[in-house]
Amino acid sequence: xxxxxxxxxxxxxxxxxxxxxxxxxxxxxxxxxxxxxLEPSARALAGLPDFSRPYDGRPAMAIAKGTDRETLVMRAIxxxxxxxxxxxxxxxxxxxxxxxxxxxxxxxxTSHPELVTAVVKACFNAGAADVVVTDNPINDPASCFRxxxxxxxxxxxxxxxxxxxxxxxxxxxxxxxxxIRDWPVLVGPLGDADCLIGLAALKDHHRSxxxxxxxxxxxxxGGRRNxxxxxxxxxxxxxxALVRPTLVILDAVTAMMHNGPTGGSVSDLARTNTLIAGVDxxxxxxxxxxxxxxxxxxxxxxxxxxxxxxxxxxxxTLNPVNVx
Numbered sequence: 132x133x134x135x136x137x138x139x140x141x142x143x144x145x146x147x148x149x150x151x152x153x154x155x156x157x158x159x160x161x162x163x164x165x166x167x168x169l170e171p172s173a174r175a176l177a178g179l180p181d182f183s184r185p186y187d188g189r190p191a192m193a194i195a196k197g198t199d200r201e202t203l204v205m206r207a208i209x210x211x212x213x214x215x216x217x218x219x220x221x222x223x224x225x226x227x228x229x230x231x232x233x234x235x236x237x238x239x240x241t242s243h244p245e246l247v248t249a250v251v252k253a254c255f256n257a258g259a260a261d262v263v264v265t266d267n268p269i270n271d272p273a274s275c276f277r278x279x280x281x282x283x284x285x286x287x288x289x290x291x292x293x294x295x296x297x298x299x300x301x302x303x304x305x306x307x308x309x310x311i312r313d314w315p316v317l318v319g320p321l322g323d324a325d326c327l328i329g330l331a332a333l334k335d336h337h338r339s340x341x342x343x344x345x346x347x348x349x350x351x352x353g354g355r356r357n358x359x360x361x362x363x364x365x366x367x368x369x370x371x372a373l374v375r376p377t378l379v380i381l382d383a384v385t386a387m388m389h390n391g392p393t394g395g396s397v398s399d400l401a402r403t404n405t406l407i408a409g410v411d412x413x414x415x416x417x418x419x420x421x422x423x424x425x426x427x428x429x430x431x432x433x434x435x436x437x438x439x440x441x442x443x444x445x446x447x448t449l450n451p452v453n454v455x
Contacts, residue, residue, distance in 0.1 A: 413442020
C-alpha cells in the first residue's frame with residue numbers, strides 16, 4: 132500500500148470527501164480554484180491504495196502489432212498470462228479511461244470505445260463482480276462519455292460509468308510531494324476497488340511532450356489542475372508515485388503525432404498499429420515514446436520517475452513479449 136490500506140482508505144475517503152464537499156462547495160473539487168486549507172475534520176488522505184500485484188515471474192510487458200483493438204488486447208494480455216493474472220473472481224475493477232474531451236473516437240484524443248469494450252469484457256470473463264469506468268474530463272463529463280463513445284461501450288459490455296461528482300473527491304497528500312498536497316482527487320470509485328487498470332491513448336502533448344499511461348492519471352485530479360501546467364513534469368512524476376495500478380494499456384493503433392492533446396484533424400494522426408500492455412507504466416511509456424519519435428531527454432518526467440524507483444526506463448531489459 133502507498134501509505135494507506137483499502138479499509139482505512141474507504142472509511143477516510145468517505146468522511147473527507149463528503150464533509151469537505153459540503154464545507155467548501157462542489158465547484159472547487161471538480162475544476163475550480165486552487166485548494167484552500169482543509170477543515171480539521173477532513174484531513175487529507177495519505178496517498179492512495181497500491182493496486183499493483185506482486186511480481187510472480189511472468190512477463191511484465193507485451194507489445195502486440197495489428198489493427199483490431201479487441202484482438203490486440205486479447206493477444207497482449209494473453210502474453211502476460213491472461214486477465215486472470217490481474218483480475219480475480221469477485222474482484223471490483225476500476226478502469227481509468229481518458230475521456231477528457233467531447234470529441235469523436237476518430238480524432239483519437241480519448242480512449243477508444245473498442246478498447247473499452249474489450250477490456251471490460253475481459254475483466255468479466257476473468258470473474259470480476261463489478262467493472263467501473265471513470266475519469267474527470269476537462270469538458271462536461273456526461274457529454275464527454277457520450278460523444279467519445281466510452282459510456283455506451285462500457286455499458287454495452289456490462290460495466291458502469293462513474294461520472295465525477297463533488298462527493299467523490301477527497302483531499303490527498305503524497306508523502307514528500309511538492310504539488311500533490313491536500314489536493315482534491317477522484318477517490319470515490321477507488322474506495323472498494325481491488326484492481327485499477329489504466330487505458331491511455333498515445334498522443335503528442337504540447338506541454339509534456341507526450342501523453343501516455345502515467346499522464347492519464349492527471350484525470351483523477353480535481354480543483355484547478357491547470358495550475359500544474361507550469362510544472363508539468365513534476366506533477367506527472369508525482370502521479371507515477373501516487374497511482375500504482377494493476378495493469379496499464381497504451382493504445383497506439385492510431386497515434387496522435389501532432390497538435391496534442393486535443394488534435395482535431397485526421398492529418399494529426401498516424402497508423403502505428405501497436406498496442407502495449409504492462410505492469411510497469413514507466414517502461415510502457417518509454418516504448419510509447421519511441422513510437423511517437425520522442426527522445427527521452429524531452430520527457431523529463433520519465434527519467435524522474437525511473438530515478439525515483441517507480442519503473443524501468445530501458446524497457447528492453449524487461450524482455451517484452453513481442454506479439455506479431
